[in-house]
Amino acid sequence: MPRSKTIKLFLMDGEPSGRMKCSLTNWTGIAYKIPRTALDKCKDLDILKQSGVYFLFGTDKSDNAVVYIGQAGARKNGKGLLLRIQEPHASIDYWTEAVMFTTTNNSFGPTEISYLENRFCNMAVQSGRYVVKNGNDPNPGNITEETESELEEFIDYAKIVMGTLGHKVFEPFAPSSEVEDEEPVLYLEYGKGIASGKRTSDGFVIFKGSAVNPSLTKSCPERTIKDRKKYASKINKNGVLISDILLSSPSSAAGFVGGASLSGNALWKDSNGKTLKELLETE
Numbered sequence: 001m002p003r004s005k006t007i008k009l010f011l012m013d014g015e016p017s018g019r020m021k022c023s024l025t026n027w028t029g030i031a032y033k034i035p036r037t038a039l040d041k042c043k044d045l046d047i048l049k050q051s052g053v054y055f056l057f058g059t060d061k062s063d064n065a066v067v068y069i070g071q072a073g074a075r076k077n078g079k080g081l082l083l084r085i086q087e088p089h090a091s092i093d094y095w096t097e098a099v100m101f102t103t104t105n106n107s108f109g110p111t112e113i114s115y116l117e118n119r120f121c122n123m124a125v126q127s128g129r130y131v132v133k134n135g136n137d138p139n140p141g142n143i144t145e146e147t148e149s150e151l152e153e154f155i156d157y158a159k160i161v162m163g164t165l166g167h168k169v170f171e172p173f174a175p176s177s178e179v180e181d182e183e184p185v186l187y188l189e190y191g192k193g194i195a196s197g198k199r200t201s202d203g204f205v206i207f208k209g210s211a212v213n214p215s216l217t218k219s220c221p222e223r224t225i226k227d228r229k230k231y232a233s234k235i236n237k238n239g240v241l242i243s244d245i246l247l248s249s250p251s252s253a254a255g256f257v258g259g260a261s262l263s264g265n266a267l268w269k270d271s272n273g274k275t276l277k278e279l280l281e282t283e
Contacts, residue, residue: 005024005025005160006024006025007022007023007024007160007161007164008022008023008024008025009021009022009164010022013038013041017035018035018038019032019033019034019035019038019041019042020032020033020034020165022161022164022165023104023161024157024160024161027154027157028103028104028105028107029101029102029103029104029154029157029158029161030047030101030102030103030104031099031100031101031158031161031162031165032045032047032048032098032099032100033097033098033099033165033166034097034098034099034100035096035097036095036096036097036098039082039085039086039098042082043082045082047102047104047106048080048081048082048100048102049074049080049081049082049083050074050080050081050102050103050106050108051071051072051073051074051080051081051102051106051108051109051110051112051113052071052072052080052081052100052101052102052103052108052113053069053070053071053072053100053101053113053116053117053120054069054070054071054072054081054084054085054098054099054100054101055067055068055069055098055099055100055120055162055167055169056068056069056070056085056092056095056097056098056133057095057096057097057098057099057130057167057169058094058095058096058097059094059096060094060131062229062230063226063230064130064131064230065129065130065131066094066095066130066131066132066133067124067130067131067132067133067167067169068092068095068132068133068134069117069120069121069124069132069134069138070084070117070134071084071113071114071116071117071138072084072085072113073110073113074106080102081100081102082100085098085100094133099162099165099167101116101158101161110141111141111142111143111147112143112147112151114138114139114140114141115140115141115143115147115148115151116151116154116155117138118137118138118139118140118141119140119151119152119155120155120158120170121134121137121138122137123155123159123169123170124169124170126172127168127169127170127171127172127173128172128173128243128244129168129169129171129172129173129246130169159171168202172244173200173202173205173244173245173246174197174198174200174205174207174244183198183199183200184198184270184271184279185197185198185207185270185271186198186199186250186268186269186270186276187268187269187270187271188253188254188257188258188267188268188269190213190254190257190258190260190262190267191213191215191258191259192211192213192214192239193210193211193212193213193257193258193259194210194211195207195210195211195212195241195253195257196209196210197210197253197268199250199276200246202246203246203247203248203249203252203253204246204247204248204249204250204252204253204264205244205245205246205247205253206241206244206245206247206253206256206257207241207244208241208242208243208244209240209241210240210241210257211238211239211240211241212228212235212239212240212241212256212257212258212259213239213257213258213259213260214239214259215259216228216259216260217259217260217261219260219261220255220259220260220261221255221261223252223255224252224255224256224259224260224261227247227252227255227256228256228259231245231256249264250264250265250268250276251263251264251265252264253268254267254268264276265277265280
């Protein structure tokens, strides 16, 4: 079981919608969450002139959550992370805020940030929560076993901080089989839709391999129609999901599978045939 952690969160502008500085006890790393509109306020922050790794978060035209992950080395002009974000990404319109990771002792060199960029990018792709906008797989570089161990520890802490800052970019939709999880797998059949999934802290996950009903009823909710369009790239020509997807509730997940206005509490059932409603009544 994970140990308790103490996180220090500093509201730099005195409000939650402004700039944030985040750190953990006994960790040399430090993270900054900066709205795009507040980047100019950071020009006097020397720590953002260091080397590090950055994330640009936003949404695309299909309302998908997207992220770009990059690295920034220290420059002769003394401007590292901040200038790297402002220069080549100024013309890209999808991102609205940046999260930057560096260290309090300015210990990152080119090898370290290349490794972190590669690992963070691959972790984000594997989790499937965000569309990763990187065109190429970043080069991990060559590092020693000792450095790799230190950087993997940095990554473990960075994952906690990133989640605290509101982005679960590294977390899978549902816990893996290796993680203790009391939520049962649930099943649903409606028309030609045959699916499995489970409740999570974020909503309801429909598992990869589930089949959706190809037709939509006339009374199908607008939300379901939008979700079908949003996740169209996740459904193959046979109507089968090629990856897990996250919906806001059991009913929205049921509607997505069945293509109709459906009650998730009544239609999702466990392996013993108990409905989700019955399971909730016994909790």
